[in-house]
Amino acid sequence: MxxxxxxxxxxxxxxxxxxxxxxxxxxxxxxxxxxxxxxxxxxxxxxxxxxxxxxxxxxxxxxxxxxxxxxxxxxxxxxxxxxxxxxxxxxxxxxxxxxxxxxxxxxxxxxxxxxxxxxxxxxxxxxxxxxxxxxxxxxxxxxxxxxxxxxxxxxxxxxxxxxxxxxxxxxxxxxxxxxxxxxxxxxxxxxxxxxxxxxxxxxxxxxxxxxxxxxxxxHADKKLIILETSDDNKARQILKENNYAVADENKVIIQQNKEVTLAKILRLLVESGIDINDVKHQNAVLEDSLLQILKDDEK
CATH class of the missing domain: 3.40.50.300 (P-loop containing nucleotide triphosphate hydrolases)
Structure with missing residues (x-):
C-alpha cells in the first residue's frame, strides 16, 4: 500500500x-x-x-x-x-x-x-x-x-x-x-x-x-519580476493599462513568460518617465501561492 x-x-x-x-x-x-x-x-x-x-x-x-x-x-x-x-x-x-x-x-x-x-x-x-x-x-x-x-x-x-x-x-x-x-x-x-x-x-x-x-x-516554473521604481503606483497603473497582470497591489511584481519579458517592461516604463531603481527575479513561493488560493476561494 x-x-x-x-x-x-x-x-x-x-x-x-x-x-x-x-x-x-x-x-x-x-x-x-x-x-x-x-x-x-x-x-x-x-x-x-x-x-x-x-x-x-x-x-x-x-x-x-x-x-x-x-x-x-x-x-x-x-x-x-x-x-x-x-x-x-x-x-x-x-x-x-x-x-x-x-x-x-x-x-x-x-x-x-x-x-x-x-x-x-x-x-x-x-x-x-x-x-x-x-x-x-x-x-x-x-x-x-x-x-x-x-x-x-x-x-x-x-x-x-x-x-x-x-x-x-x-x-x-x-x-x-x-x-x-x-x-x-x-x-x-x-x-x-x-x-x-x-x-x-x-x-x-x-x-x-x-x-x-x-x-x-x-507553480514552480513561474518566474516573477520585482521592480523598485521612482513611482511604484504610477508604474503599476501604466502596466495595467498595457494589459500586464500585476501580481501585487503594493509592489511592482509581474509574472514573466515568453510574451512578458524584462526588456519590454523596462522599455515601457522608461518611455513613460519612470526610473528603474532595482530589478529582482524570484520564483513563486508557497506563501504567495497560499494567499492566492485563499483569495480565490473567497470569490
Missing part, C-alpha cells in the same frame, strides 16, 4: 461550530506533507483526530490501513507526534523525559542519536525548568522522533527555533523522509515548510480547498 494515512468524509462539530467539513486526503509513504491554512481552519483538529485524541461525528481515518478512533488505535504505536506545546515536567532533565518515552531494546542508543542530531548534548542533563522556548521545542521534537516512528505528526515544530535550529530540523526531516519516514507538518512559517514539503494540503473553515504536490501549488 502506497498510502500511510487515508482520511475520508471527516466531519466534526464543536457545538454549533463546524470544525471539519467533509475532510478527505491521503498521504503517501515517505512524503513530507504540509498542512496549511489560517488560524482556526481545522489543522489541529485533523491532527488530534488522526492521533485518536478526539472523536469525530462521521468519516473514516486509516493509518497503515487500520481504522483509527478515540477508542481503537493500535496502529498509532508506529506514530510519533508533537501537538501544540510539548508536555514538559520542569524538575526532570531532558534525558529523563526521553527515557520516559523511549521504548525497545535500542532505547538508550536511540536517545543518544536524537540528542546528537538535534544538538542538545550541552543541556540534555539540565532540568527542563531552565530551558528556553527553543530548547523546550527541540525536546518536544526529540520526544516525537526518539522511537524512530514510521509516521510523524508535527504541529508548528518551528515555533521558538532560531534560524540555525530551523535549518537543523529541516535537514533532519529530509534525511528521515529519504529513509522512509512520513511527515505531516502544520506550520505558519511557510518559507521553511516550502523548502521541504513534497505535497501541500490547504484547509480553510474546515474544508480542504487544495491538495496537490508543492510544485503544482506554487
Amino acid at each position: 502506497d498510502n500511510i494515512l487515508e482520511i475520508s468524509g471527516l466531519n466534526k462539530h464543536f457545538g454549533k461550530k463546524i470544525a471539519l467539513d467533509n475532510v478527505g486526503f491521503n498521504i503517501k509513504k515517505g512524503h513530507i506533507v504540509g498542512l496549511v491554512g489560517p488560524n482556526g481552519a481545522g489543522k489541529s483538529t485533523i491532527m488530534k483526530a488522526v492521533l485518536g485524541l478526539i472523536g469525530t461525528d462521521s468519516g473514516q481515518i486509516k493509518v497503515e490501513d487500520e481504522l483509527i478512533s478515540i477508542n481503537n488505535h493500535p496502529a498509532l504505536e508506529k506514530v510519533g507526534a508533537l501537538i501544540e506545546y510539548p508536555g514538559i515536567y520542569p524538575y526532570m532533565t531532558g534525558r529523563e523525559h526521553l527515557k520516559l518515552y523511549a521504548t525497545g531494546a535500542n532505547a538508550e542508543s536511540n536517545i543518544d542519536q536524537i540528542v546528537e542530531e538535534l544538538e542538545m548534548t550541552k543541556y540534555i542533563q539540565m532540568k527542563a525548568k531552565s530551558y528556553s522556548l527553543g530548547m523546550k521545542q527541540k525536546l518536544g521534537i526529540a520526544l516525537a522522533l526518539v522511537n524512530k516512528p514510521e509516521f510523524v505528526i508535527l504541529d508548528e515544530p518551528m515555533n521558538g527555533l532560531d534560524p540555525q535550529a530551523n535549518k537543523l530540523l529541516r535537514e533532519l526531516i529530509v534525511k528521515q523522509a529519504k529513509a522512509g519516514t512520513t511527515f505531516l507538518i502544520s506550520s505558519h512559517i511557510l518559507s521553511e515548510l516550502g523548502k521541504i514539503a513534497d505535497d501541500i494540503v490547504v484547509i480553510e473553515q474546515g474544508k480542504i480547498i487544495a491538495d496537490a504536490p508543492i510544485d503544482e501549488i506554487t
Whole structure:
C-alpha cells in the first residue's frame, strides 16, 4: 500500500461550530506533507483526530490501513507526534523525559542519536525548568522522533527555533523522509515548510480547498519580476493599462513568460518617465501561492 494515512468524509462539530467539513486526503509513504491554512481552519483538529485524541461525528481515518478512533488505535504505536506545546515536567532533565518515552531494546542508543542530531548534548542533563522556548521545542521534537516512528505528526515544530535550529530540523526531516519516514507538518512559517514539503494540503473553515504536490501549488516554473521604481503606483497603473497582470497591489511584481519579458517592461516604463531603481527575479513561493488560493476561494 502506497498510502500511510487515508482520511475520508471527516466531519466534526464543536457545538454549533463546524470544525471539519467533509475532510478527505491521503498521504503517501515517505512524503513530507504540509498542512496549511489560517488560524482556526481545522489543522489541529485533523491532527488530534488522526492521533485518536478526539472523536469525530462521521468519516473514516486509516493509518497503515487500520481504522483509527478515540477508542481503537493500535496502529498509532508506529506514530510519533508533537501537538501544540510539548508536555514538559520542569524538575526532570531532558534525558529523563526521553527515557520516559523511549521504548525497545535500542532505547538508550536511540536517545543518544536524537540528542546528537538535534544538538542538545550541552543541556540534555539540565532540568527542563531552565530551558528556553527553543530548547523546550527541540525536546518536544526529540520526544516525537526518539522511537524512530514510521509516521510523524508535527504541529508548528518551528515555533521558538532560531534560524540555525530551523535549518537543523529541516535537514533532519529530509534525511528521515529519504529513509522512509512520513511527515505531516502544520506550520505558519511557510518559507521553511516550502523548502521541504513534497505535497501541500490547504484547509480553510474546515474544508480542504487544495491538495496537490508543492510544485503544482506554487507553480514552480513561474518566474516573477520585482521592480523598485521612482513611482511604484504610477508604474503599476501604466502596466495595467498595457494589459500586464500585476501580481501585487503594493509592489511592482509581474509574472514573466515568453510574451512578458524584462526588456519590454523596462522599455515601457522608461518611455513613460519612470526610473528603474532595482530589478529582482524570484520564483513563486508557497506563501504567495497560499494567499492566492485563499483569495480565490473567497470569490
